[in-house]
Amino acid sequence: MAINWRAMAPVGVFALLCVVITIFNPNFLSISNAIRILNASAIPVVLVMGATFVILTGSIDLSVEGIVALCAVVTASLVLNDTTSANLGLFAVPLAILAGGVVGGVNGASHVYFRIPSFMATLGIGFVCIGIATAALGGFPVRISDRAFRVLTLGRTLGLPNGIWLAAGSVFVAWTIQQRTRLGRYVYAIGTDEVTARQCGVPVDRTRVLVFMMAGLFSGLAGAMAAAQLGQGHALIASGRLFTTITAVVVGGTALSGGVGSVLNSVVGVLIVIVLTNGMVLMGVPPFVQQGVQGFLIIVAVSLALDRRQLQIVK
Amino acid sequence: MNRIAGASATMATTAVLVAGILGAAAAQDLTLAISMRSLSNPYHATFAKGGENFAKSVGLPFEVLVTEGNSEKGLADIRALIARTNGNVCINVDPNDSPDAKTIVDEAKAAGAYVVTQWNKPNDLHPWDHNPNYVAHMSFSGIGTSKEITNALIDAMGGSGGIVALGGILSNVPAIERKLGMEQAVAETGGKVEILDFQPADWNETKAFEIMQAWLTRYGDDIKGVWAANDSMGVGALEALRQEGKAGAVPVVGIDGTDAALVAVEAGEMAGTVAWDPNWTGGMGLSLCHAAATGAIDIASEPQEHREFYGTGIVVTPANIEEFRNRDASFDYNDYWAKSTGQIQYQ
Numbered sequence: 291m292a293i294n295w296r297a298m299a300p301v302g303v304f305a306l307l308c309v310v311i312t313i314f315n316p317n318f319l320s321i322s323n324a325i326r327i328l329n330a331s332a333i334p335v336v337l338v339m340g341a342t343f344v345i346l347t348g349s350i351d352l353s354v355e356g357i358v359a360l361c362a363v364v365t366a367s368l369v370l371n372d373t374t375s376a377n378l379g380l381f382a383v384p385l386a387i388l389a390g391g392v393v394g395g396v397n398g399a400s401h402v403y404f405r406i407p408s409f410m411a412t413l414g415i416g417f418v419c420i421g422i423a424t425a426a427l428g429g430f431p432v433r434i435s436d437r438a439f440r441v442l443t444l445g446r447t448l449g450l451p452n453g454i455w456l457a458a459g460s461v462f463v464a465w466t467i468q469q470r471t472r473l474g475r476y477v478y479a480i481g482t483d484e485v486t487a488r489q490c491g492v493p494v495d496r497t498r499v500l501v502f503m504m505a506g507l508f509s510g511l512a513g514a515m516a517a518a519q520l521g522q523g524h525a526l527i528a529s530g531r532l533f534t535t536i537t538a539v540v541v542g543g544t545a546l547s548g549g550v551g552s553v554l555n556s557v558v559g560v561l562i563v564i565v566l567t568n569g570m571v572l573m574g575v576p577p578f579v580q581q582g583v584q585g586f587l588i589i590v591a592v593s594l595a596l597d598r599r600q601l602q603i604v605k
Numbered sequence: 606m607n608r609i610a611g612a613s614a615t616m617a618t619t620a621v622l623v624a625g626i627l628g629a630a631a632a633q634d635l636t637l638a639i640s641m642r643s644l645s646n647p648y649h650a651t652f653a654k655g656g657e658n659f660a661k662s663v664g665l666p667f668e669v670l671v672t673e674g675n676s677e678k679g680l681a682d683i684r685a686l687i688a689r690t691n692g693n694v695c696i697n698v699d700p701n702d703s704p705d706a707k708t709i710v711d712e713a714k715a716a717g718a719y720v721v722t723q724w725n726k727p728n729d730l731h732p733w734d735h736n737p738n739y740v741a742h743m744s745f746s747g748i749g750t751s752k753e754i755t756n757a758l759i760d761a762m763g764g765s766g767g768i769v770a771l772g773g774i775l776s777n778v779p780a781i782e783r784k785l786g787m788e789q790a791v792a793e794t795g796g797k798v799e800i801l802d803f804q805p806a807d808w809n810e811t812k813a814f815e816i817m818q819a820w821l822t823r824y825g826d827d828i829k830g831v832w833a834a835n836d837s838m839g840v841g842a843l844e845a846l847r848q849e850g851k852a853g854a855v856p857v858v859g860i861d862g863t864d865a866a867l868v869a870v871e872a873g874e875m876a877g878t879v880a881w882d883p884n885w886t887g888g889m890g891l892s893l894c895h896a897a898a899t900g901a902i903d904i905a906s907e908p909q910e911h912r913e914f915y916g917t918g919i920v921v922t923p924a925n926i927e928e929f930r931n932r933d934a935s936f937d938y939n940d941y942w943a944k945s946t947g948q949i950q951y952q
Contacts, residue, residue, distance in 0.1 A: 315823065323822040329848065330815045372864075420645065429643075429650025433865055444848060451848065520810060520844050522865055525645040530809055564815070571819035577775070577805050 348548025361513025366523025394506015655887025747782025766829025
């Protein structure tokens with residue numbers, strides 16, 4: 291099979307960025323900076339693992355910030371903290387992931403069974419999550435006092451922060467689902483042509499619900515990681531995450547129209563977005579110009595990554 | 606005929622009923638309300654609580670309006686409240702954006718409602734030009750307090766070295782003032798302290814975390830101190846330092862006095878923060894508004910320094926945190942200007 295150069299475009303963009311930044315500031319290539327970039331990428335990578343599947347089916351999940359915040363609050367309230375009397379330590383993590391999965395399931399169910407467009411359903415559920423987190427805490431953060439729990443992101447294994455290992459594990463799980471399971475095949479089938487998929491006997495509704503549930507599980511893990519990284523949980527802890535997530539998936543070359551893309555592409559997408567932020571500071575780009583440059587480069591990256599000749603309709 | 610008589614009798618009854626309801630509405634209690642961005646952050650949650658405490662103390666109905674960062678929603682809610690209470694309302698509002706204050710004051714004036722504003726208003730909008738409905742504007746001196754906290758940072762650094770600075774959203778008034786105060790304090794060291802870089806992190810801790818990481822790559826050990834325009838960003842930077850085992854080794858300062866920052870100050874990981882007093886602005890703002898509305902004070906005859914004034918920001922450092930924790934935070938609702946630190950100055 292010939293190499294699909296188009297699919298490699300995000301990698302090329304990433305490499306080019308690295309070269310340009312290194313010319314301005316050779317420190318960029320240092321091992322410590324590489325670790326910092328990977329570390330900053332950890333939570334976004336976990337988030338795009340779920341978001342990629344949702345986008346591959348042609349839907350969208352806008353509840354990312356809500357679920358992450360809710361799960362960060364759940365996590366912070368279950369470990370040793372200054373608000374509740376719980377002390378579950380690392381056992382809080384599976385519970386947070388579970389909570390994320392439940393909310394994801396609600397997303398999927400309201401989208402599929404009540405026939406609400408995913409855009410509205412997830413936006414609404416996301417607001418509900420932030421509302422719950424706000425009401426439960428009265429606007430205040432839960433501060434984590436459990437030092438041992440924070441090993442989740444602060445600790446290091448084989449020289450790398452644990453957050454990076456969690457992200458790597460998530461990529462492995464997501465990639466396996468994508469490549470080696472029926473669910474993964476169904477996702478592409480639905481994203482490419484839902485009507486045909488349905489006629490071929492693909493359980494479209496069940497697959498969609500599962501995909502949203504999976505996105506919720508990954509968001510739940512990201513919430514636990516965010517709580518460990520910042521040492522607290524509060525309703526606004528995830529602000530800004532949604533934009534990074536969707537941008538990274540699209541910059542990585544996954545089409546918003548569905549059916550085209552891969553979780554590995556999204557990993558490259560996250561690296562591009564994070565390296566851009568890191569590079570702007572390293573190159574000393576004036577703050578006033580940064581946003582403009584970022585927006586421009588994102589458009590360039592997307593236009594290179596997507597084979598737009600195959601798209602009949604662009605919405 | 607009978608029908609007509611019946612109809613007019615019904616109409617008369619209705620008219621009496623309507624008049625009765627209107628009369629009851631006119632005689633209803635004064636309503637107290639607070640309007641601000643969101644209940645999701647500690648500052649505004651405490652601000653609302655302060656207002657609620659005052660409402661309880663005078664036994665009047667109390668409402669909280671939330672703009673969710675949307676000026677249109679904020680204005681629509683205030684309009685609805687004024688209409689519903691026939692203007693018989695006192696509103697303590699932190700306008701979502703400066704221009705909103707003008708609209709709110711106009712609406713209140715037209716309906717006879719009373720308003721106190723916090724933080725944001727256009728520089729040329731003054732309470733004394735809108736007597737008596739625009740009661741007062743309360744704020745905190747961004748430049749002065751920022752200078753104080755920057756000096757605390759410089760002290761913690763031993764008086765010299767490079768600092769990196771995290772700013773708020775570039776167009777926000779407090780962000781501009783705090784940056785100015787920091788720059789003035791640095792300039793006063795006569796070159797001993799240098800600003801290595803300034804980046805806006807939009808008040809956001811995650812963004813601050815990522816920028817701090819990049820700074821560690823760019824400047825490494827040349828960073829002797831970190832200045833943040835609010836505590837969220839300060840804590841974000843602190844966590845980036847912690848990831849590298851440098852928490853406490855590089856002093857960090859923030860502004861706002863959030864719980865997380867106060868704990869970090871206590872642990873010696875932050876060199877200081879500025880504690881505002883949202884409980885006071887929430888309660889005293891309403892108290893002053895209530896006093897003007899009920900005629901307890903003749904607000905129009907009060908001097909300008911009683912109409913536009915700064916509250917007290919307390920610089921909290923490891924040296925005085927215990928004293929701060931044990932301070933008497935209570936205040937007398939009828940001693941309106943006891944905590945004022947002077948008339949608001951425009952730059």
